[in-house]
Amino acid sequence: MSPMLFSALDPALRVHLLRNAAVREFGDGQIIQQRGERADGFWLIEEGSVMVGQFLPEGEFRAVALLGPGDSYGELAVFAGKPRIVDAVSRGNSRVRLIAARPFLEALSNYPASTRALLGALSEQLQDTLAQLAGLRRGTNPQRLAAILANMASDQDQPASVVVTQQELADLLGVTRATANAALRELQKLGLVQRGYGAVTIPVRDRLAQFALG
Structure with a gap:
């Protein structure tokens, strides 16, 4: 499994970001984020699990990933500066932290090693995604x-x-x-x-x- 981007950061940077990260709790089936929303930060799961995917036009939720404690998601939308492209729904009760986009991007400039680590993690995620797409076909x-x-x-x-x-x-x-x-x-x-x-x-x-x- 490719590394989550948050876990690739320097430990000191992770501590700094978590110190001011808002904690939010969700019940089973509650929507955490919706496609099309502004990417004002990314999420780190502390407790419970989250289904990531998209709601289809008829209302059915099509999952693409099931994430648990220690996993993060939403970083790519922050880097791209574009609206979110996936929905996220709490599976059971969950506790997550929202790492705000602006403090994250500003702090990252002081940790060049973390920038290189993020590039490595992004490359692994892309390779995994391409491998999964190939597997879907064959x-x-x-x-x-x-x-x-x-x-x-x-x-x-x-x-x-x-x-x-x-x-x-x-x-x-x-x-x-x-x-x-x-x-x-x-x-x-x-x-x-x-x-x-x-x-x-x-x-x-x-x-x-x-x-x-x-």
């Missing part, structure tokens, strides 16, 4: 699901436990719940995952990641 649903789960478990000890529902997996895959469930059953049949209520256990992440590559 991979089977079980392979694509394996890649998503392996990515979500990348920062955990083994065996890893990913807290996610079948509907959320379906959203991330862009398929129906029945199709996602069939892909999950296939992974379990191969011994790559173990299904539980609201969670998926991954005994050996590297095996799952290797299966995703075909």
Whole structure:
């Protein structure tokens, strides 16, 4: 999994930014940010989790990522100075911090090493995105699901436990719940995952990641 941009910053800069960052709490299903809003800062998740994606014209939410504690998002809109292109919804109760754009950009100029680290993290994120797009074109649903789960478990000890529902997996895959469930059953049949209520256990992440590559 590519590094989150906030985690790539110098520790002293992170402390400085957090000192004045507004804390906000959201309940299950509450909208944290909406597409088209001005990017007045980026978000750092402290507790809970956040689904990032877009609301479709008919009102359905199509998720593209499930983020948890320590993850950040919204930095690219801040750098670009353009409106946000994704919606973000709290999954369960969540606690997040808003790192204001102007103090962040001003402070960054005093930390040249962090600027270089951000470029490296951005490059890794771009490479991951291109790899995922390629996988969407050629991979089977079980392979694509394996890649998503392996990515979500990348920062955990083994065996890893990913807290996610079948509907959320379906959203991330862009398929129906029945199709996602069939892909999950296939992974379990191969011994790559173990299904539980609201969670998926991954005994050996590297095996799952290797299966995703075909």
